[in-house]
Amino acid sequence: MEFKRAADGEKGFEKVFAFLRERLLTGSLRPGDRLISERELATLLGVSRPIVREALRALTVLGIVEIRDRIGTVVTRPDVSVLNDFFTFALAQQADMLEDVMQARVAIECQAIRLACERANIADFERLQRALTKIGETIDEADAGGMADFDFHRAIVVASHSETLSVLHASMAGLLTHSHRSRRELVQAFPSMKTYLVDDHRRIFEALIARDPERADATLRKHFAIGDEYRRRAVVGDIDKTSASG
C-alpha cells in the first residue's frame, strides 16, 4: 500500500469513488448505513485521507451521502438539492434557458395531472381545494397570490404521487419562483386576469375531480398558454383599458 501506482488502473479519486459507487449501486450500502471512517477507508484502498475526502465530498454534493462532523459519514436518501444546484448553475450560464425550463415544467405538470387523475386521494383534493380558495382570497396581493398559485401547482404534482416528477418539478419551480412573482405583478395591470386566474384553476381542479386526464391535461395546457399570452401582451404594452385607474 505504499505505492501510489494504482495497480487497479484507476487514479486515487476514481478508485475510492468507484469503490463506494459499487457498494451504493449494488445495495451493499443502503440509506442510513454508516460508512467506515475516512482513515480506515484510506488505508483500505491504499490512498491518502484527502483523496478519500474528495470522494466523500463528491458523493455529498450528489446528495448520496452526508458527512456528519465528528460522527461519521452516513448514506442518505437521494435528495432534490442536487438537481437544484445543477439547474441553478446551468441557468446562470444560459439565461435564455428560462423559457426552456418553463417548457420542462409544463411537461412535468401535464404528466403529473394525468397521473393525479388516477391516483389522487381525498387528502390531495383537500390540499388542492385549500390552494384554490387561497388563490381567490389573495388575488390582489402579488406575494401571497404568487405563493398560492405556486402551492396549487405543487399540489397537482404531489397528487401524482410520483417521486421523480415531484423532484423534477421542485427543482424547476425553484428557478421559476421569481419569474412567477413578477408575473403575478401583472395581475394588477390586467383586471381580466383575476377572473382568468380563479376560473382557470377551478376548471383544472374540476377536471381533476372528475378524474378526466384528457380534460385535465388540456385545461392545464390552456392555462399555461393563456398565461403566456398575458405576458406577451404585457411586453407589447397592451394593458387592459379598465385598469387605467392605477
Next chain:
Amino acid sequence: MEFKRAADGEKGFEKVFAFLRERLLTGSLRPGDRLISERELATLLGVSRPIVREALRALTVLGIVEIRDRIGTVVTRPDVSVLNDFFTFALAQQADMLEDVMQARVAIECQAIRLACERANIADFERLQRALTKIGETIDEADAGGMADFDFHRAIVVASHSETLSVLHASMAGLLTHSHRSRRELVQAFPSMKTYLVDDHRRIFEALIARDPERADATLRKHFAIGDEYRRRAVVGDIDKTSASG
C-alpha cells in the same frame, strides 16, 4: 492566514465553494475560463490545497468545472452527466422508482413532440426518417433494434430544440437503457409487436410532419401505453400463440 478560524463564518470548504459559486453565478466566471491555480486559490482564501481540491471536485461532479491534469481547471458548459449520476444512485436505492422515471420520460417526450411540431426543421425530419427506417430494418435484432428505437425517440426530443428537455431526457434515457433492451427482447415473443413498433413509430412521424401537436402527443402517448400493455402481457405470460415456433 495562520488561523483556521474563518472570520468569514464559513468553514473551509464552504468558503471556497461559496467563493467559486458566486463567481459562477454572477457570470464573473464563464464557460471556457480558466480558474487560477489550486495553490493560488488556497493562499487567496486562506485555506489548504486539499480543501480547495474538495471544492473543485464538488464542482466537477456537478459538471460545472473540469479539472485538467497538469493544465488547470476550466469552467465548462453544464453537462448532463450529473443528472445521470444522480438518477443512477437514486434509482439504485429505490428500485420502484423505475416506473416513476418512465413517467417522467413520457412527460418530457410528449412535451418535446409538441414543441417539435413547431420547431422541427428538415434536418430533424431527416434524422427521424433515418431512425424510422432503421427500426424497420432491425426489427429482428434485440440490440440494434433497441438502439434504433432509442434513436428515434431521442430524435424527437432533439427536434424540440429545447436544451432543458434534451438534458432531462438524456439523463432518464440512460437509466432506461437496459429496460429498453430487455423490452426489445420481447419482440421475439410477440410477433404482433413488430407491426406495432413499425406502424406506431411511423404514425408518430406522420403526425410530426403534419405539425399537429395534439395528434402527435396523443399518438406518442398511445405508443407508450401499448408498450406498457405488451410488458404487462409478458409478465402474466400471455404470449402470442403464433410465436410458439421459437
Next chain:
DNA sequence: GTCTGATCGTGGTCAGACCAGTATGCTTAC
C-alpha cells in the same frame, strides 16, 4: 445508581513535500 471526567475515535484542516507531465523561454547549434 448516578454523576463526572479521561480517553479514544471522528471529521476538519493544515503544512510541506514529491511526482509527472506541460508550457515557455532561453540557450545552443546550424
Next chain:
DNA sequence: GTAAGCATACTGGTCTGACCACGATCAGAC
C-alpha cells in the same frame, strides 16, 4: 536569423504526519 534542444517554472495528483474540536464511551468517584 532561424531552428532545434534543453532547463525551468508552472500545473494538477498525491502522500505524510500532524493538530484541533468535539462526540461517544467507559472507568472511577460520589
